[in-house]
Amino acid sequence: MKLPGPARTLRFRLFLLAASGLLPLALVAGVVLAYVTGERERDMQDTALAVSRALSTAVEAELNATIGVLQSVALAEELQSGDLPRFHALARRVGGSQGWRAMVLSDTGGRVVLNSAVPLEAVRPQPVEQESMRRALATRQPVVGTVAEGPQRQGPAFAVRVPVMKGDELVHILSAVVPAERILAVVQRQRxxxxxxxxxxxxxxxxxxxxxxxxxPRPSPSLQALLAKGLPEGVGPTHTLEGVRSVTGYVRLPESQWVVATGISVEEANRGFYQVLAAVAAGLLASLGLAAFVAWYFSRDVTAPIDALKAAAGALGRGEPVHLAPLGIAELRDVAQALEQASADRDRAAQERETLLARATEALRRAEEAGRSKDEFLAMLGHELRNPLAPMATALHLMARRGDPGTRAEREVMERQVAHMKRLVDDLLDVSRITGKRLEMRMQPLRIADLVRHASQSVQPVLGLRRLAVEVDEHARNLWVSGDEVRLGQVLNNLLGNAIKFTGPEGTITLRLRRAADGHAEISVLDTGFGMPPEVLEHVFDLFYQAPQGADRSRGGLGLGLAIVRSLVEMHGGSVHAESGGDGRGSVFTLRLPTITPPVALGDHGEAGAAGTGQGRVLLVDDNQDAADTASALLEISGYEVKVAYDPGIALTILDQFRPQVAVLDIGLPGMSGYELATRLRGHRNGANCYLVALTGYGTSADVANALEAGFDQHLVKPAPPTPCWTRSAGACRTGPDA
Structure with a gap:
């Protein structure tokens, strides 16, 4: 185990210890600074709002003073008597003394009848800013108008209007045109x-x-958003038109609805506060520097022993001996002793590890040998079982072709038992290939409805009195899957065979194909047979599992069929499950396969053999005389000219007088293997163009590869089908180990 690196040295830990004393101070400083920051922000808000309130009072006083002067002029004798020339002179004197642009008199219709800034006869009939005129006429109260540019373009100004009354009757509106500079003067008095x-x-x-x-002429966007709240007064963060970040307080004048806003620069207000922050940060940095010095000072006496421990740890990691001089610090001395003990333990553990590794290597070698022995045993078992099955199956086909009615019942019994034996051998070898992950799949586009039809036809001979119903949903007729035709056929045959085995003689079996809601192809095999209790249903797909049976084992087997079904379906990307209502209520097996887009067109299979579908000459070589004779008889009944050889040397002699079109060769021949014989046949003048078929009880992938490498055109596993493979399309023959 490695010691911590330099980042965790004692000096560093001492520094952390010293620096940790500063943590309370830093926390207190942070809290105080946060409090001061909050208070500073509140002070800025209060100041901005206070300045706005004070300024609003000054602006309101200015406006009220203007209203007071207008109201006094409205009571003048010149105006009350209607002497407009004399009032025009009065208005000029008063307006000039107040610094107004003009004094304007309007009638109750809002039309201007007198303007002190122009001669009496040159009056324009309409006011410049009419909204405030309408409000003054409507409310009969003093009104402050909005800022507008006059016709003389003398700069912005606003109107202050008061009603002129005679008794209770409104007779005129008297207005003062006040330049905006009067209000600017109030603003400029603020510091x-x-x-x-x-x-x-x-x-x-x-x-x-x-x-x-x-x-x-408008507020900044942030100030507009603040004013849009419509409150009498308020405060908030803004940016000025110059882009300065500010805290702005505003007050809305109740009578005129004017707004007075004061923005205080955040940066300017915090200038002194930043100096305080800098001083606090400098103090903390100085304290950290002092902590670093203290850590360095007190670590000098222990760095040398620690370096020695680091060197010892490195030696321990490299597998070298660990030797340490006595250390002056008790704790470090304990660490040194622990390192020396670890070195001794390491040496012992290394010796034990070498011993265990040797044992594990030997156990692995034995396991591999056992696996090879198992594979060789299964291959030999399949060969030895298939060899006697081949002549038996061929003899039965001969009997069927000759049509002897007296032995039909016995022949059918033997056919069923031979087929059962072949199925057991195939299942046993399939399980070995599946568990060893050696099963090869030949994927191609397949119409699933064709597979269902072929499966239903293949089980007709063993149905007996049972009824088989095939139901293909209209929407499923053109469903295609990517799969191995032979293996999917094996799945359906296993499911149908299982249903036949567990259904009474007069029961009903249903093979159903439909399109599932998610687009998958769904095939169900339903039967009215014995059914399954829950404890059987739970294990029905387990390898070698069999439901409890009577002593006669009338429905016995190896317990492989359904396990193979599940493995093959999962290798196709699908799933399979079983359902049953219990004893006597039948069973339902449902498999689901993912579908593919139907292919545009399918190419035709080429002819596999050189002889075509007509009669031809066949050379048959097999050291099993029963197998050779029965196969010869079957081929002769089919119209072929057959020459049989029980020895490879005799086969080569026959070639001198016989030119075969097809040669069917056993592989395990005496004195010369079938592979060598195939090579010799290819080199003979009468066998150079011969179509070679390997017929053997060996069916592994290596056997197929060896056959094709030796020049064979087909590889068949005993017992072969009664119809010669070379007379059928290539799609009907399997050259692989799974045929």
Whole structure:
């Protein structure tokens, strides 16, 4: 085990220990700074709002003073008597003294009848800003208008309007046109930092006055969002038109609805606060520096022993002997003793590991030998069992071809038992290939409805009195899957054979194909047979599992068929499951296969043999005389000219007088293997163009590869089908180990 690296040395830990004393101070400083920051922000908000309130009072006083002067003029004798020339002179004197642009008199229709800024006869009939005129006429109260540009283009100004009454009757509206500079003068009397801004806006949001000049007459977007809340007053973060981050407080004048806003620069306000932060940070850094010095000072006496321990740990990791001089620190001395003990333990463990590795290697070698022995045994078992089955099956086919009615019943019994024996051998070898992951699949597009039809036809001879119903849903007739035709046929045959085995003589079996909701092809085999209890249903697909049976084992087997079904279906990307209502209620086996897009067109299978489908000459070589004679007889009945040889040397002699079109050769021949005989046949003048068929009890992948490498055109496993493979399409023959 490695010691920690330099990042976890004692010096570093001492530094952490010293620095940890600063942690409470840093936490307290952080809390205080957070509190001060919050208080500073609240102070800025309070200041901005206080300045806006004070300024709003000054602006409101200015507006009220203007209203008071107008109301006094409205009571003048010149106006009350209707002497407009004399009132025009009065208006000019009063307006000039107040610094107004003009004093305007309008009738109750809102039309201007007098303007002190122009001669009496040159009055324009309409006011420049009409909204405030309408409000004054409607409310009969003093009104402050919005900022507008006059016709003389003298700069922005606003109107202050008061009603002129005679008794209870409204006779005129008297207005003062006040330049915006009057309000700007009020703003400029306030003393703020250069980066802070005071602005006043009328009811429409147009700027009346601003402490800093800017081309935009409107508030900044952030200030507009703050004012849009419509509150009498408020405060919040904003950015000025110049882009300065600020805290802005505003007050809305209740009568005129003007807004007075004060923005205080955050950066300017926090300038002193940043200095405090810098001082605190400098203090913390100085304290950390002191902690580092203390850690270095006190670690000097222990770094040398620790370096020695590091060197010892490195030697331990490299497998070298560990020797340490006595150390002066008790704790480090204990570590040194532990390292020396670990070195001794390492040496003992290495010796034990070598011993265990040798044992494991020997056990693995024995397991591999056992696996090879098992494979060789199964291959030999299949060969030895298939060799006697081949003549038996051929003899039965001969009997069937000759049509002896007296032995039909016995022949059918033997046919069923031979088929059962072949099925047991195939299942046993299939399980070996599946568990050893050596089973080869030949995937191709297949119409699943054709497989269902072929499977139903293949079990007709063994149905007896049982009824087989085939149901293909209309939507499933053109479902295609990617699969191995022979293996999927084996799956359906196993399921149907299982249903036949467990269904009474007069029962019903249903083979059903439909398209599932998710697009999968779903094939179900339903029977009215014995059914299965739950404890059997749970293990029905397990390898070598058999349901409890009577002493006669009338429905016995190896317990392989359904296990092979599940493995083959899963190798096709599908699934299979079983259902049953219990004893006497039948069973349902359902398999699901993923579908593919139907192919556009399928190519035709070529002819596999050189002899075609007509009569031809066949050379048959097999040292099993029964197998050779029965196969010869079957071929002769089929119309072939057959020459039989029980020895490979005799076969070569026959070639001098006989030119075969097809040669069927056993592989395990005496004195010369079938592979060697095939090579000799190819080199003979009468066998150069011969179609070679390997007929053997060996059916592994290696056997197939050896046959094809030796020049064979087909590889058949005993017992072969009664119809010669070379007379059928290539799709009907299997040259692999799974034929």
């Amino acid at each position: 703020l930092p250069p980066t802070s801004v005071i602005a006043i806006f009328d009811q429409s949001g147009t700027r009346v006055a601003r402490s800093m000049l800017h081309t935009s």
